[in-house]
Structure formats: C-alpha cells, structure tokens
Amino acid sequence: MTVDPVCQNTEGLDRHSLDVPGPASPVRVVLASSVAVVALAVSWLVYSAKPSRPLSAADRAGRLLTVDRPFPVEGRFAGDPYVGPKVCAECHPGEAALHSRSGHALTLWPAGRRLVSRRLDGTTIADPESPGVSWSYRYRDGHLYIERRAPNQVEECIADYAFGSGRHATTFVSVIDAEIPAILEHRLTFFAQEGTLALTPGQDVRPPPPRLTPNGHVPPPPVARKCFDCHSTQLSAGGHQRIDEAMMIPNVSCERCHGPGRAHVAAARQADSNAQLALPLGPGRWTSAELVRFCGECHRHPDGPRPARIRRGDTMLARFQPIGLSLSRCYGRSEGRLSCVTCHDPHARPSSNRAEYDTICLNCHGGRDGSLELPPNPLLPRVVCSVSPRDRCVDCHMPRVAVDPGQHVRFSDHWIRIHRSEEPSP
Ligand code: HEC
Ligand code: HEC
Ligand code: HEC
Ligand code: HEC
Ligand code: HEC
Ligand code: HEC
Ligand code: HEC
Structure with missing residues (x-):
C-alpha cells in the first residue's frame, strides 16, 4: 500500500484534490476525501478529481537533507556561511552541553525519529469531540502512520515532522506541498505531562479557526512557513518562500541566535590574536x-x-x-x-x-x-x-x-x- 504524505483514503472511496491558494500558481494536492472538508472548504477551495503522485519512503528520506543526517562538513553548498550545530561544541563545550538538552535544540524532528512515535504504536483512541470517529497510531519502518476512522471512511497519513521538544507537547505535521507551502497540523497533540493525546492547541477554540479539516488544521502559506521558521535555524538557503526540506537547518541552534559561524570558526582556528571573532550576537553588546x-x-x-x-x-x-x-x-x-x-x-x-x-x-x-x-x-x-x-x-x-x-x-x-x-x- 502506498500512502501519501497527506491523509489518503485507504478503502477505495472517492478522493478529492484541492487547490491551496498560494503565492505561486496554485498546485493541486490531495488533502482529504472527507465530506466535511468539502463543506468547510467550498468558499476558498476548488475541487477537482486529479489524483496525487504518491511519495515513496525513499523520496521522503531524500528530501530531508540536514534534518535527518549530519550537517555536511564542507557546507550544504559552496560558500555556505553556516557550519551546522555540532562544530561550536569543539571550543564552547559549556554552552553546547547546556544547549543540547534545551528545548531549542530539540524542537523539530522527523516524526519517525521521536520516541513518542514508537510509544504511540498500537494506540487507538476516540476523537475527543466527534462521535463515531477514532484515531489509530502505527509505527512501521521508521514512519508514524496516523489513521482516522469515521463511519464511512478511513484515511491514513504519514506524519512527517514532530514539533516540540516533548517536555510539554508534541504536535505532528505533514507537508502537503513544500512549494506553496501547505502543511497539515494534525488534529491531536501528545501531551507529556498527562501522557495523552488531545486536541492540538489552537484547534480547540470556539469558533474553530478557518481551514480546519477533520484531520487537522491547514494554515495559510505564510503561517505554514513561519511555523517551520520559528522552530528552525534556517528555513531555506536561497531565501525561498517554500519549506526547503533539503537545505533546512532544523531547531534553534547556535547559529540562529549568533549568526552564521563559518568565518568565526575559521578565524578561531587560525589562532591569530588579531582575528576578528565577534559575531552579530555576542555577550553584553545588545541592549x-x-x-x-x-x-x-x-x-x-x-x-x-x-x-x-x-x-x-x-x-x-x-x-x-x-x-x-x-x-x-x-x-x-x-x-x-x-x-x-x-x-x-x-x-x-x-x-x-x-x-x-x-x-x-x-x-x-x-x-x-x-x-x-x-x-x-x-x-x-x-x-x-x-x-x-x-x-x-x-x-x-x-x-x-x-x-x-x-x-x-x-x-x-x-x-x-x-x-x-x-x-x-x-
Ligand atoms: C524576572 C525574571 C524573568 C525574566 C526577565 C524573564 N523570565 Fe522567563 N521565566 C521566569 C520564570 C520564573 C519562569 C518559570 C520557571 C518555572 O517555573 O519553571 C520563566 C519561564 C519561561 C519560559 C518557559 C515557559 C513558561 O512561561 O513557563 C519561557 C519560554 C521564558 N521564560 C521565556 C522568557 C523570555 C523570552 C524572556 C524575555 C522576554 C523572559 N523569559 C524573561 C522568569 C523570567
Ligand atoms: C528562532 C525562534 C526562537 C528564538 C529566536 C528564541 N526562541 Fe526560545 N524557544 C523557541 C521554541 C520553538 C521553543 C520551544 C522549544 C521546545 O520545543 O520545547 C523555545 C523555548 C524556549 C524556552 C523554554 C525552554 C524549555 O525547555 O521549556 C526558553 C526559556 C526560551 N525559549 C528562551 C529564549 C530566549 C531567552 C531567547 C532570546 C535570547 C529565545 N528563547 C529566542 C524559539 C525561539
Ligand atoms: C512565531 C513563532 C512560532 C510559530 C509561527 C510557531 N511556533 Fe511553536 N513555538 C514557538 C515558541 C517560542 C515556543 C515555546 C513557547 C511556547 O510553547 O509557546 C513554541 C512551542 C511549540 C510547541 C510546544 C513545545 C513544548 O513541548 O513546550 C509545539 C508542539 C509547537 N510550538 C508547534 C508548532 C507548530 C505545529 C506550529 C505551526 C503550525 C508552530 N509551533 C508555530 C514559536 C512558534
Ligand atoms: C536562543 C538564542 C541562543 C542560542 C540558541 C545560543 N546562544 Fe549563545 N548566547 C545567546 C545570548 C543572548 C548571549 C549573550 C548573553 C549575555 O549577554 O549575557 C549568548 C552568549 C554566548 C557566548 C558568550 C558567553 C560569555 O559570556 O562570554 C558564547 C560563547 C555562546 N553564546 C555560544 C553559543 C553556542 C556554542 C551555542 C550553541 C551550542 C549558542 N551560544 C546558542 C543566545 C543564544
Ligand atoms: C576553533 C574554536 C572555536 C569554534 C569552533 C567556535 N568558536 Fe566561538 N569563540 C572562539 C574564541 C577563541 C572566542 C573568543 C574568546 C571567547 O570569548 O571565548 C570565541 C567567541 C565566541 C563568542 C563571543 C563573540 C563575541 O562577539 O563577543 C560567541 C557568541 C561564540 N564564540 C559563538 C560560537 C558559535 C555559535 C560557534 C559555532 C558556529 C563557535 N563560536 C565556534 C573559538 C571558537
Ligand atoms: C532590574 C531590576 C528589577 C528586577 C530584576 C525586578 N524588578 Fe520589579 N521593579 C523594578 C522597578 C524599577 C520597578 C518600578 C518601581 C517603581 O514603580 O518605582 C518594579 C516594580 C515591581 C512591582 C510593582 C509593579 C506594579 O505594577 O506596581 C512588582 C510587583 C515587582 N517589581 C516584582 C518583581 C519580581 C517578583 C521580580 C523577580 C521575578 C522583580 N520585580 C524583578 C525593577 C526590577
Ligand atoms: C503571597 C503573595 C506575595 C509574595 C510571595 C510576594 N509578593 Fe510582592 N506583593 C504582593 C501584593 C499583594 C502586593 C501589593 C501590596 C499592596 O499594595 O499593599 C505586593 C507588592 C509588591 C511590590 C510593589 C511594592 C510597592 O510599594 O509598590 C513589589 C516591588 C513586590 N511586591 C515585590 C516582591 C518580591 C521581590 C517578592 C519576593 C521577595 C514578593 N513581592 C513576594 C504579594 C506578594
């Protein structure tokens, strides 16, 4: 069975695609087949019946360059001003040790890499609000599958990312289309203190936010982008509007706050006492x-x-x-x-x-x-x-x-x- 990055009907019922309005020309993506989505979305979405291109697990891994693998030593491209989150530890072990355990360092992961995804394997719970709807979580081959079962319909999604260091909350996100960008913020969030799944904050409000689907929230493109931007060091190397999954530096690492460090590291390694070591953000210089x-x-x-x-x-x-x-x-x-x-x-x-x-x-x-x-x-x-x-x-x-x-x-x-x-x- 192939499963889309986004919720896919697994029982052969009708599927719908929808246009997500974005800065680029509208791209068609399969989102969900729910009648409720149709009702909610008529005002802003145009439906058609174009099927999606399924994304294989290999495709998926290929696009997550720095998220799922070590930062390339020589940089992500020629002239990359960033050195990645590990290099600083060599000379600043104190800051690095503290930071590695902080929420900043652990706030954006591939969902399959989180312990909570394994813990959720085999969990089935009733939807907190909709009668007759249940959710099941499966962990297979390094991926977390989230299934929504309603009376006439079963849909399944792969969760691409887990947001949150997990101390308080972990919210799963699937990327619908990285170009627009369009994402699905899943309906249920895992809360560590209670050890339970419950409605994702922001989706539990009255009246519900616009663009709420049965599977979760599909925020407008600028919000989707900002969502990744606040949880990462660099969202895209080329100043793109899209979520650049091959170039993204996840988590709030040293270089998010201090600025790109390649020149600083090179200067420090030269051990030249006149070397220019100041970074954009250093101690005591900002008001x-x-x-x-x-x-x-x-x-x-x-x-x-x-x-x-x-x-x-x-x-x-x-x-x-x-x-x-x-x-x-x-x-x-x-x-x-x-x-x-x-x-x-x-x-x-x-x-x-x-x-x-x-x-x-x-x-x-x-x-x-x-x-x-x-x-x-x-x-x-x-x-x-x-x-x-x-x-x-x-x-x-x-x-x-x-x-x-x-x-x-x-x-x-x-x-x-x-x-x-x-x-x-x-
Ligand atoms: C006067 C002291 C003080 C200042 C200044 C301060 N904080 Fe805090 N902060 C606290 C305390 C106390 C806690 C609660 C710690 C606890 O109980 O776990 C906290 C907790 C937090 C938390 C964890 C979540 C929460 O709210 O409990 C965050 C995030 C945070 N602070 C961010 C900031 C930021 C950003 C600033 C600057 C705008 C800031 N703090 C300035 C005292 C301060
Ligand atoms: C690029 C965005 C970004 C910037 C800039 C940023 N933070 Fe955060 N901060 C986050 C995110 C995201 C989290 C949530 C981490 C998690 O998942 O637990 C967080 C969490 C925290 C926490 C709570 C950590 C915990 O373990 O509970 C504190 C305290 C905090 N930030 C302080 C600061 C201070 C102080 C600054 C400025 C010097 C700052 N942050 C700048 C994004 C940022
Ligand atoms: C404007 C920046 C910003 C945006 C946009 C943003 N976040 Fe955050 N997020 C933060 C900061 C700062 C924190 C830490 C303080 C807090 O919990 O509010 C945080 C905390 C979290 C946490 C809880 C982490 C923990 O365990 O304490 C989760 C989960 C999360 N964000 C998910 C998301 C998702 C999913 C989106 C997009 C749909 C998103 N955030 C959009 C800045 C942002
Ligand atoms: C959330 C933003 C943030 C992140 C992430 C961050 N720093 Fe800092 N760092 C600061 C701020 C702000 C100061 C200045 C504090 C002050 O003025 O007291 C600072 C100060 C420093 C200093 C100077 C300490 C001193 O007092 O002389 C060093 C060295 C440093 N950081 C290294 C690192 C390294 C290495 C990492 C990654 C492991 C890192 N920082 C991650 C915000 C950050
Ligand atoms: C080869 C050693 C080395 C590496 C690697 C290194 N630093 Fe430094 N760093 C130094 C030295 C030396 C100083 C100046 C003396 C001091 O403040 O400790 C310094 C100073 C700093 C300061 C204070 C700068 C200022 O403006 O006053 C910050 C912040 C800092 N480093 C952050 C980083 C970050 C972030 C990284 C990773 C991108 C990093 N360093 C990697 C050696 C290094
Ligand atoms: C850097 C100095 C500084 C620190 C640190 C500081 N305060 Fe204050 N605080 C002030 C000043 C100045 C005022 C205003 C006094 C006045 O009205 O003249 C004030 C006012 C207050 C007030 C009265 C506020 C009002 O609206 O009437 C309270 C309450 C207070 N502080 C509590 C705290 C607590 C609790 C902490 C620690 C978590 C703290 N402060 C830390 C400087 C500070
Ligand atoms: C049990 C609750 C409580 C605790 C604990 C407490 N405060 Fe207060 N604080 C108050 C109340 C209530 C007031 C207002 C008193 C009034 O107006 O008569 C106040 C007033 C203040 C003011 C304003 C005083 C003025 O004259 O304007 C400051 C400053 C302050 N507190 C600081 C602190 C600091 C610092 C601490 C810890 C050492 C502290 N408070 C602990 C309840 C508390």
Missing part, C-alpha cells in the same frame, strides 16, 4: 530592548498583537513572555537593566526551581532595613514587598497560567505585577 525584541521574533514581541487586544485578564498573553515583560514596570522603569537573560541562561532550560528567581528579584527589590544580605543596587529605586519581602516572589507576581481551553499548557505570566483578587483568577 535589553534589542534582546527582548530578538527573543520575541519567536516568543512574540509587543509589535505583534495590536495594543487594543492586550487586556489584563487575557491568559493567552502569558504565552508571549516578551510582550508580558515589556508591560511590566520592572522592565519599563529599570532603565535597560532587565532582559530575558537577566533571569535565563539563553543556552539552558529555564530553572524550574522557583526559589532561584528570588535572588534576582531581590537584586532590585532588596529591603532597606539592612536585614537582607544582598547589596542594594544604588541605581534603582528600591521598592520592597510589604507582603513577602524575602521569598516566593514569582508565585505571586509571575503565577503559572493555563493558556489553552484544554488546560494542558501552562506558562508563567511574565507581566510582573500585583495580581488583584478582582481579576479573573488564572
């Missing part, structure tokens, strides 16, 4: 505003959603730490002394020991009565907490908030403030 904005390229920054949409009670805000932090008086009034790296080592997983953050708060909020040991910072107004002057700062001022209707995902609210009881409690 806190620049850093917050930089992290916000992916974690979202204040120029993202319109200010009118920012409300105190909006729990979604907690997901966007740079926006939250920017709204804080700590940030606004500390004259450039507070940024993401004040509290986080950008190479490491954030500490989950919430007491560790007290020290950082007390650097600026130490007591005036001399009973607190930390040296006061003479440059800052010292505003002390009247409720709890020494500890548990983040429990009250940066509480954890559930941001999705399913309550699967919790974030620490980075809008550091006094939480009044009349606000909707998180």
